Ligand code: 13P
């Protein structure tokens with residue numbers, strides 16, 4: 640049997656194509672062009688890595704302009720993506736709202752798959768690309784549309800509020816979506832004394848503490864935030880006296896009770912920018928501290944974070960590949976489009992400040 644022992648892996652093949660089709664050398668011109676980005680991130684990215692990132696950043700930005708594309712990036716993306724190539728950054732709610740306004744032909748979603756689906760739902764005439772479609776989410780994969788229908792049968796007439804961290808199929812059997820920044824607002828806005836809030840049990844429990852409504856939930860959890868405990872917070876307080884500690888509401892309630900502030904990813908960023916603590920621990924995904932640190936001189940960021948393996952599937956190489964090859968395109972089954980979009984649009988409507 641003939642055996643090819645030097646066959647390239649798919650990643651090596653993609654790298655070979657990129658190397659052939661783009662100039663990825665760290666030239667003087669590229670160094671000059673990318674210097675403003677480097678100046679912002681130099682405390683977070685080792686200088687020795689810059690000659691690898693800079694040509695990719697340069698080529699992505701050039702190709703983006705040529706192909707009339709915009710990059711939407713979540714706050715958990717690495718600094719080289721967040722500051723190097725993103726046109727719009729934000730939390731899930733901000734990215735959803737911004738997706739409705741995109742006029743460019745193509746959206747490249749640097750985040751996880753449900754975020755790309757949300758952009759497609761809200762702006763269906765655009766081509767939505769995700770650089771690695773395996774970028775999932777433990778919350779989105781914890782529940783199916785059939786599970787939601789079974790809950791509906793068990794609690795007839797009770798409205799279903801679904802976290803945006805869910806598939807389009809689940810959104811399609813939902814009354815209204817929510818994010819971590821508007822969860823309480825949405826729960827208060829829907830009719831009735833009982834609400835199903837799925838699939839994040841911790842976001843539901845943390846919201847239940849702030850409302851008189853009865854909340855029924857699902858046993859889903861974020862694999863990044865569920866591992867934090869009250870003991871971890873006590874240890875951080877002992878290790879870093881005087882440091883302020885803030886967390887994402889996907890953490891268990893015992894953690895939220897022990898921290899100084901809880902909020903969405905953008906809520907946490909705004910809190911640090913406003914409060915300007917001398918020392919802070921962000922109990923969430925690790926890139927958050929790196930990204931905020933670039934904009935908050937004088938604040939010391941201490942480590943108490945976990946990495947989201949799904950968010951970290953996105954990198955500069957696969958962003959360039961995605962733009963170059965128009966892959967991987969996000970599509971949503973025709974029958975899911977209308978009902979799933981309606982649930983997200985209702986959320987945006989309910990979150991608008993009342994005038
Ligand atoms: P935000 O809506 O706060 O950005 O959260 C999204 C997320 O996946 C957090 O783990």
Ligand code: SF4
Pocket residue numbers: 751775776777778779804861862863864889924947948949950
């Ligand atoms: Fe999902 Fe958690 Fe990753 Fe956010 S951090 S994308 S909730 S797995």
